[in-house]
Amino acid sequence: MISLNYGDVIRYAIDILLVTYVIYKLIMLIRGTRAVQLLKGIMVIIITWLLSKYFQLTTLHWLMSQAFTFGVLALVIIFQPELRRALEQLGRGKLFSRTSTVDEEVVRRMVQEVCKSTTYMAKRRIGALLVIEKDTGLNDYVETGILINGKVSSELLINIFIPNTPLHDGAVILRKDTVMAAGCYLPLTENPTISKELGTRHRAAIGMSEVSDGLSIVVSEETGQVSFACNGQVHRNLTEEQLSEILLEQLDSQISKSMAGRWQWRRKHG
Numbered sequence: 001m002i003s004l005n006y007g008d009v010i011r012y013a014i015d016i017l018l019v020t021y022v023i024y025k026l027i028m029l030i031r032g033t034r035a036v037q038l039l040k041g042i043m044v045i046i047i048t049w050l051l052s053k054y055f056q057l058t059t060l061h062w063l064m065s066q067a068f069t070f071g072v073l074a075l076v077i078i079f080q081p082e083l084r085r086a087l088e089q090l091g092r093g094k095l096f097s098r099t100s101t102v103d104e105e106v107v108r109r110m111v112q113e114v115c116k117s118t119t120y121m122a123k124r125r126i127g128a129l130l131v132i133e134k135d136t137g138l139n140d141y142v143e144t145g146i147l148i149n150g151k152v153s154s155e156l157l158i159n160i161f162i163p164n165t166p167l168h169d170g171a172v173i174l175r176k177d178t179v180m181a182a183g184c185y186l187p188l189t190e191n192p193t194i195s196k197e198l199g200t201r202h203r204a205a206i207g208m209s210e211v212s213d214g215l216s217i218v219v220s221e222e223t224g225q226v227s228f229a230c231n232g233q234v235h236r237n238l239t240e241e242q243l244s245e246i247l248l249e250q251l252d253s254q255i256s257k258s259m260a261g262r263w264q265w266r267r268k269h270g
Helices: 006-030 034-054 058-069 071-078 080-092 104-123 154-161 200-211 240-251 253-269
Strands: 128-132 146-151 171-175 178-184 215-219 226-230 233-235
Touching: 034 058, 058 071, 104 128, 104 154, 104 215, 104 226, 104 240, 128 154, 128 200, 146 154, 154 171, 154 178, 200 215, 200 226, 200 233, 215 240, 226 240
Parallel strands: 128 171
Antiparallel strands: 128 215, 146 178, 171 178, 215 226, 226 233
């Protein structure tokens, strides 16, 4: 029987707590990113391998074993963006600082400034494309633009999209109450059912909503209409009030309960 002294118990407890904390923070780091879906796929492969071994399915077991053989190299390739981001944050000392909590007052202020700016630009037919980050990290797209890291304000957003200025092309990415970057490149949707009358901004907004849970807002340069894209779907010709309600619904779980019914009613009767 193994006997442990008090010092060993304390050391092992600290070791377990530290490992648990590191694993927890790593999970929080990739939570809401594309890596989560890849991890789910890996779990399916592992479960299939175990089942094939248990039921003696020789061919399937051999295939799963080959997948494990090349799995390490495949993981490095597949998770390259996430690994790069983690190493960058580790170098900056920010690996364990990510938090997903958002204050309700911050959300309301950000939504107010966004809606105010989109209404101003819609009246003057100034084209604009904004993306509000939620759980899925958008650092890959932030890095394609010009870093701003400024507090959200309607004046700042309007000035960014004024025609013939250096940053008016591309998208603005918002994180909480911060304008992270402007002039960002977004993926275009490849959905063949999208209306042909929708231009590049709308297709980029829909494309971003297909690869992330981000919220995309578009101001049409041709018509001045304000559109909203989420989960691959686009809602067009929104008023300032409708846009405000749907943003609050998407960004704040407490507000969403009271706003959901009103938004559904407006969609049907608006």
